[in-house]
Amino acid sequence: MVIDERVVDWVDEIRSPAATAAFEAATHLADYWVATAVVVVVAAALIRRRHRVAAGALAASSFGAMAVTELLKVAIGRERPPVETHLVEAAGFAFPSGHSSQAVACYGGLALVTFLTTRRRVARAVAVGVAIAIALAVGVSRVYLRVHWPTDVLVGWVVGLAWLALVALAVRSRYRRSSATMKSELSRNGRMSQVDSSSSIERPAASTSARNSSKP
Template sequence: MGETRGHLQCPRARGSTVTPRKIWAATQEKITLLEPMVVVAFLAVSVSGFVFLRLASEISERETRAFDTAILRALREPQDLAVPIGPAWLMKAFTDLTSLGGVTVLSIITTLSVIFLFLVRRRITAIFLMLSVLGGWVLSNGLKLGFSRPRPEIVPHLVEVHDLSFPSGHAMLSAVAYLTLGLLLAQTQKSRVLRCYFVGIAIFLTVLVGVSRVYLGVHFPTDVLGGWCAGAAWACLCWLIARRLIPEVERAASQG
């Protein structure tokens, strides 16, 4: 009985005692495993959401009119507001670049990316990418209808536009599509350099599209800033969800 009692009183090994040193070591390990991109994504969602809401409030109170007017006028020749500053090729370049944020181009890029993911048997990721971009498109149109801000008439438009102004659909959808795709591609790479490269390219393309909309006079600068914030928040939120759910869903599907 004594031996049995001794056995029951010592179910754990001697080295399994929890000590403050072991707790601190476990905490350090968790901090090390927490990828910097996760922290950045959380910050991006929080900051972008806050800036968008603050910007929307300022626009509704017409507090951004002077800022928008100054920038739009600064990008045109003072003698003729129909002529943008810079050489002729610059307007041609921005006219081409603005198409990168159009529905047609983004639909083609998204479709090709989804097909590629299906071909490499990343079906769950493919479906998630498609739903993320479609969700961003629905959100963009919903925000436009909600705010109903008309297009700027401060300077002549250099390309034809028809819909509402805030937030910029080109800026928001390019952020949604390129950032979501860039973050998902970065997630497949172990090299930090390659992960930063994918995300950097996505940000670069998004910025080019937004700047082109202001240069061409079809959006207020605050429209583009709002589109960037809303698109970045949506893309980073989708990536955080994908990072958590996709591996588990794919694992469950393979086991099933």
Template sequence: MNIDRNVLDWMLEVRTPWLTDVVTVITNLGGTAASWAIAAAITIALVVRRHRVEAVMVAGAMFTGLFVMSGLKLVFRRDRPPFPERLVDEATHSFPSGHAMMSAILVCVVAAVIVRLAAPRWRAPWVFALLACWTLLIGLSRVYLGAHWLTDVLAGWLFGAAWAALWIWGVVWFERKRQQVGQTSLS
């Protein structure tokens, strides 16, 4: 796509050594290991606090999201941007961006947990803005480093948000059904 090439060319123009170092740190914060460590810590904290449903939502969305993302990469089989534009070497296909998709899943389910469980002060707009900025920076870092085309990242965010929404909806639906069954058995 023309927009992909234009955005990558612009990223090449703004690359500097110090900015590349900063962007590399950002991309690593959104990588598989970091996302899984964050998700695991949140899941464990939720289980310890006896919020099992929310723990299942976080762990389930991330775990199944990994399989969905890997499956989409196999279906689309899109090549990554060429070298020398690419500053990172990746073995998997490009579409959708795994960093963008998994960070979007994590951000969305964490936002849902905050809405469901957190004190009102943690439901402030700045908290959700920080979460959104985190996934935005991660996705854009992948384009800057030439690991992905812009459309790979956009698709990753969309697929990730959709997958998280499906899990969030499923948890809400499950809880309503469970409450209905509980009310029926009391009648």
């Protein structure tokens, strides 16, 4: 695509050793083994603290995005930029960018976990800010390092965000069902308590009436 080539040409003009080193470091934040390690460690900690829904949401977001992205890569089969221009090793098809989708799904998933486990606004804002920063850094790094076209990255972000949104909606639906069930149980228990209280009042009254009627 023309827009891809123009963006890549512009990136070539501003390339520098310092920027190359920075983007090489940034791109590893969304390597599959790094993302997997992050998810496993955080999910284990969440389960230990009894935040099972949050742990499941994080795993579903990261691993689900991996699966969807790989399926799209195989289905579309778009080639990467020429191998001789790559600044880091990369294999497989290009579209969409797996690193870009994983950056959103994994670190966005961590932001979702923050919303599920704390009410502190500062913590939530920091989590969202960090997730956005990492997603942008990783996406830009894939183009800068010549292993993806810009449109690969854009669609990768969209895939990751869409999958994260689906996971968030599923979690929200689950919490709503749990809340409705809890309210129903509380309401039923309240009615049963009222019935028991009425029965306990009526029984002494009936006993008193019986004693009075038995007097000569």
